[in-house]
Amino acid sequence: MTKLNETDKPVDTLEDKPIENPYASKKARNYALGLLTVVYSFNFIDRQLLSILQESIKVDLSLSDSQLGLLTGFAFALFYVTAGLPIARLADRSNRRNIVAVSIGLWSFMTALSGLVQNYGQLLAARVGVGVGEAGGSPPSHSIVSDIFPPESRASALAFYSTGVNIGILFGFLFGGWLNEYFGWRVAFMVVGLPGLLIAILVRFTLKEPIRGLLEKKKVSDVQVPFSEVVSLLWSRLSFRHLALGAGLNAFAAYASVNWLASFFIRSHGMSTGELGTWLALSTGLLGAIGVFAGGVIADKLAPRDKRWYVWLPALVGFFSVPFSVAMLLVPGQYTALILSMVPGLLFNVYLGTSIATAHGLVGSRMRATASAILFLILNIIGLGLGPWLVGMLSDYLAPSLGVDSLRYAMVYLIPTVLFWSSVHFYLASRTLRADLAAAPD
Numbered sequence: 001m002t003k004l005n006e007t008d009k010p011v012d013t014l015e016d017k018p019i020e021n022p023y024a025s026k027k028a029r030n031y032a033l034g035l036l037t038v039v040y041s042f043n044f045i046d047r048q049l050l051s052i053l054q055e056s057i058k059v060d061l062s063l064s065d066s067q068l069g070l071l072t073g074f075a076f077a078l079f080y081v082t083a084g085l086p087i088a089r090l091a092d093r094s095n096r097r098n099i100v101a102v103s104i105g106l107w108s109f110m111t112a113l114s115g116l117v118q119n120y121g122q123l124l125a126a127r128v129g130v131g132v133g134e135a136g137g138s139p140p141s142h143s144i145v146s147d148i149f150p151p152e153s154r155a156s157a158l159a160f161y162s163t164g165v166n167i168g169i170l171f172g173f174l175f176g177g178w179l180n181e182y183f184g185w186r187v188a189f190m191v192v193g194l195p196g197l198l199i200a201i202l203v204r205f206t207l208k209e210p211i212r213g214l215l216e217k218k219k220v221s222d223v224q225v226p227f228s229e230v231v232s233l234l235w236s237r238l239s240f241r242h243l244a245l246g247a248g249l250n251a252f253a254a255y256a257s258v259n260w261l262a263s264f265f266i267r268s269h270g271m272s273t274g275e276l277g278t279w280l281a282l283s284t285g286l287l288g289a290i291g292v293f294a295g296g297v298i299a300d301k302l303a304p305r306d307k308r309w310y311v312w313l314p315a316l317v318g319f320f321s322v323p324f325s326v327a328m329l330l331v332p333g334q335y336t337a338l339i340l341s342m343v344p345g346l347l348f349n350v351y352l353g354t355s356i357a358t359a360h361g362l363v364g365s366r367m368r369a370t371a372s373a374i375l376f377l378i379l380n381i382i383g384l385g386l387g388p389w390l391v392g393m394l395s396d397y398l399a400p401s402l403g404v405d406s407l408r409y410a411m412v413y414l415i416p417t418v419l420f421w422s423s424v425h426f427y428l429a430s431r432t433l434r435a436d437l438a439a440a441p442d
Contacts, residue, residue, distance in 0.1 A: 021210075021211060022208040022209075022210060022211075023148040023208070023210055028148075028208075029148050029149065031206075032144065032145075032148055032207055032208075032210075033145060033148075033149075033157055033160060033161060035202065035203060035206070035207055036100070036141045036144065036145065036161055036164075036207075037160060037161050037163060037164045037167070038164070038199060039100060039104050039137060039141065039164070039199060039203060040137065040138065040141065040161060040162070040164025040165065040167075040168065041164040041167040041168040041171070042104060042107075042108065042168065042195070042196045042199055043104070043107065043134050043137050043138070043164065043168060044164060044165050044166075044167070044168025044169055044172065045168040045169075045171050045172040045175075045192055046107055046108065046111040046130055046134070046168075046172075046192060046193060046196065047076075047130065047134060047168070047172075048168060048169050048172040048173070048258060048259075049111070049172045049175075049176045049188065049189065049192055050071070050114075050127070050259075051172075051173075051258060051259045051260070051261075051262055051263075052172065052173050052176040052177050052180065052262045052273060052276075052277050052280070053176055053180050053185040053188055053189075053273075054068050054071075054259075054262075054263060055262070055263055055266050055267075055273070056180055056184070056185045056273070057123070057185055060185070061119060061120055061123070063120060064392075064396060065392040065393075065395045065396045065399075065407070066389075066392050066393050066396050067120060067392075068263075068388075068392055069259075069388045069389040069390070069391060069392020069393060070124075070389055070392070071120075071123065071124060071127060074385040074386065074388075074389045075124055075127065075128065075131075076127050076128070076130070076131045076384065076385075077131070077380045077381060077383075077384040077385030078131075078381075078385065079128045079131040079132050079135070080131040080132070080134060080135050080380055080384070081135070081373075081376065081377040081380050081381055081385075082135075083131070083132045083135035083136070084135035084136075084138075084139060084373045084376060084377060084380075085227075085370075085373050085374075085377065087099060087103075087135055087136040087139065087140070087373070088139035088140070088369040088370045088372065088373030089227060089369075089370060089373075091136075091139055091140035091143055091369035092143070092225075092366050092367065092368070092369045092370050093366070095209050096140035096141075096143055096144050096209060096369070097140075097144070097203065097204070097207045097208070097209045098204065099136050099140045100136065100137060100140050100141055100144075100203055100207075101200045101201075101203040101204035101207075102136065102200070103133050103134065103135070103136030103137050103140075104133070104137065104196050104199055104200045104203065105133075105196070105197055105200035106129070106132065106133030106136075107129070107130045107131075107132075107133025107134045107137070107196065108133075108193050108194065108195070108196025108197050108199075108200065109129075109133075109193065109196075109197065110126050110127075110129030110130045110133060110193075111126075111130055111189055111192060111193030111196070112189060112190045112193030112194050113126050113129070113189075113193075114126040114127065114130070114189040114193070115185075115186040115187065115188070115189035115190040115193075116186070138372060138376060139369040139370070139372040139373040139376065140369055141161065142158065142161075142356055142360070142368065142369065142372040143368045143369040143372065144209075144210055145157050145158055145161055146158070146357075146360050146368050147210040147211065147212055147365070147368075148210045151361070152300065152304075153300060154300075154357045154360065154361075155296040155297075155299050155300045155303070155310065155353050155354050155357035155358075156293075156296045156297045156300045156353070157296075157353075158296060158352075158353040158356045158357050159292055159293050159294075159295055159296020159297065159299075159352065159353025159354070160293050160296065160353075161353070162292045162293075162296070162349065162352035162353045162356070163288075163289040163292050163293050165288070165289075165292065165349055165352065166284065166285050166286070166287075166288030166289035166291075166292060166349060167285065167289050168285075169258060169280075169281075169284050169285045169288065170281040170282075170284070170285020170286055170288075170289070171192075171281070171285070172192070172285075173262070173276075173277040173278075173280040173281040173284065173285060174277050174278060174281040174285070175188070175191070175192055175277075176188050176192065176273075176277060177262075177273040177274050177275075177276060177277020177278065177280075177281075178273075178274045178277060178278075179191055179192075180273050181272060181273050181274040182274075212365050212366065225364065225366055225367050225370075227370065230363065230367045230370045230371060230374070231374065233362075233363060233367070233441070234359075234362065234363065234371060234374060237362050237432070237436040237439075238429075238431075238432045238436070239311075239358075239362070239429045239430075239431075239432045239433040239436040239437075240359065240362055240429075240436070241429075242311075242425045242426070242428040242429035243311060243355055243358060243359065243375075243425075243426070243429040244359075244374075244375055244378040244379070245378070245382075245422075245425040246311070246314065246315075246351065246355075246422050246423070246424075246425035246426040246428075246429060247351055247352075247355045247375065247378070247379045247383075247422075248378045248379045248380075248381070248382030248383050248422075249382060249383070249418050249419070249421050249422035249425065250314065250318060250348070250351050250383070250419065250422040250423075250426075251379045251380070251382065251383020251384065251387065252382050252383045252386060252387040252414075252418045252422070253325070253344075253348065253383075253387070253415045253416075253418050253419040253422065254348040254349060254383065254387075255383045255384045255387040255388055256387035256388055256390070256391045256411065256414060256415050256418075257284075257325070257344065257348065257411070257415055258284060259387070259388040259391075260388065260391050260392075260395075260407060260411060261280060261284070261341065262276055262277075262280060263407060264329070264407050264408060264411060265334065265337070265338075267404050267407055267408075268404065268405060268407070268408050269334035269337065270334075271334060279338045280341075282342075283338065283341050283342040283345035283346075284341070284345040284348075287342055287345050287346040288345050288346060288348060288349055290346065291317075291345075291346040291347050291348070291349060291350050292349040292350055292352050292353060293353075294350075295313060295314070295317070295349075295350030295351070295352075295353060295354060296353030296354060296357070298313060299313050299353070299354045299357075306434075307433060307434050307437055308430040308433050308434065310354040310355075310357065310358045310433070311354065311358065311426045311427070311429040311430045311433060312426070312427070312430055313350060313354060314350050314351035314354060314355070314422075314423070314426045315423045315424075315426035315427040315430075316423075317347040317350045317351075318347075318351075318419055318420070318422050318423030318426065319420065319423045320343075320347065321343060321344045321347045321348065321419060322416045322419055322420050322423075323416075324340055324341075324343040324344050325344050325415050325416045325419060326412060326416045327340050328340035328341040328344070329408055329411050329412045329415075330408075330412065344419075351422075351426070355375065356372060356375065358433070358437075359371045359372065359375045360372070361437050361440060362436055362437060362440050363440060363441070364440070364441040387414075387418075390414060391407070391410050391411055391414055391415075392410075394406075394410035394413065394414065395407040395410040397410075398410055
C-alpha cells in the first residue's frame with residue numbers, strides 16, 4: 001500500500017495502516033474553507049480598495065480616466081495572469097498551503113506600500129506587485145478545496161470560497177470609503193494592507209496540505225501532467241471554450257461595474273465616499289456574497305437531475321440582470337439607482353463557483369490548479385484587463401461631448417451588452433457539457 005505525505009511523495013506503509021486524511025472531520029474541512037475564504041477576501045479588499053479611492057488619487061496625482069482604467073484593469077491583469085500560470089504549475093506538484101501563505105504576505109505588503117507612492121509610475125509598480133502576489137492565491141486554493149470536498153458538494157464549497165470576492169469588496173468599499181474621507185487614501189492603503197501579513201502566518205502554521213484524489217478514491221500519479229496536455233485537453237472540450245468565454249465576459253461586466261460604480265455615483269450624483277462606500281458594501285458586497293454562495297448551492301441541488309444546470313444557472317441570471325444594469329445607470333435619483341444596483345450586485349458573480357467546479361470536473365486531479373489558472377487567465381484578461389480599461393477609454397472619448405456624463409454612457413454602452421453576450425456563451429456551453437464531463441480523465 002502507498003501513503004502520500006504533504007509533498008505528495010509516496011512512502012511505503014503496512015496494509016493495516018490506512019491513509020490518514022487530515023480533513024476527515026467536518027470541523028477540519030470547514031476551518032480550511034473558512035480560512036481560505038478569509039484569504040480570498042483580503043485578496044479583493046486589497047484589489048478593490050483602489051476603486052473607492054481612485055477619485056481622490058486622480059485629483060492628487062493628476063490622472064486621466066484612461067490611466068485609472070489601466071491601473072485597475074489591464075496593467076494589473078497582465079501581471080496577475082502571467083504570474084498565475086507558473087505558480088499554478090508549481091501548485092500542481094508541491095505544497096499548496098505554503099504558496100498561499102507566501103502570496104498573501106506579498107500582496108498585503110505591496111498594498112501597504114501603495115500608500116507611500118509619489119507619482120503614477122510608483123503606484124503602477126506597487127499595483128503590479130499586488131497583482132503578482134494575488135496570482136498565487138486562487139489556483140492553489142481552488143485545488144485544496146477540490147481535494148477536501150467531494151464532487152457532489154464541490155460547487156457549493158467553491159461558491160462559499162468565492163464569496164471572498166464580495167466580502168472583500170464589502171470591506172474594501174466600507175473601510176476605504178470612510179478611511180479616505182477622514183484620513184486620506186494613503187492611510188487607507190496602509191491600514192487595509194498590513195493585517196494580511198498576520199493572515200499569512202496563520203495559513204502557514206494552521207492549515208494542512210490535503211492528499212490529492214483521496215475523496216475520489218483515485219491514486220494520483222507523482223508525475224506532473226505537461227502543461228501542453230492540460231491546454232490541449234481543455235481546448236478539445238467545446239463546453240470549456242464557451243464556459244471560459246462566458247466567465248470572461250461576465251467578469252468584464254462585473255469588474256467594469258465594480259471599478260467604476262463609485263466614480264459614477266460621485267460624478268453623476270455628487271455622493272461622498274463615506275455614504276457611497278456603505279451603500280456599495282451592502283449591494284455589491286453583502287448581497288453579492290449571498291448571490292455567489294446561493295448560486296453554488298442551487299447548482300449542486302439541481303445538478304443530480306442535469307449537470308447542465310452548472311451553466312444554465314449563470315446564463316439565466318445574466319439575462320435577468322441586463323435591464324437592471326441599464327436602469328441603474330439612467331434613472332435620475334441616486335437612491336433609486338442604488339436600489340436598482342442591488343440586483344446585478346446580487347447576481348453578477350453567481351457564475352464563479354459553478355464555473356470553477358465545472359472546469360475541475362473536466363480535468364484530472366493533478367490538473368486542477370492549472371485548469372483554474374487557465375480559466376482565470378481568460379477570465380482576467382477579458383474581465384479585469386479589458387473591462388475597467390475600455391470603460392475608462394470610452395469615457396475619455398465621450399467627455400468632450402457629454403462632459404460629466406461621459407462615464408455614465410460609457411458604462412451603459414458596454415456593461416449590459418457584454419453581460420448579454422456572456423449569457424449566450426454559458427447557454428452554448430450546456431450543449432456539450434454532459435459528454436465532456438463523462439470523458440474527463442482521472
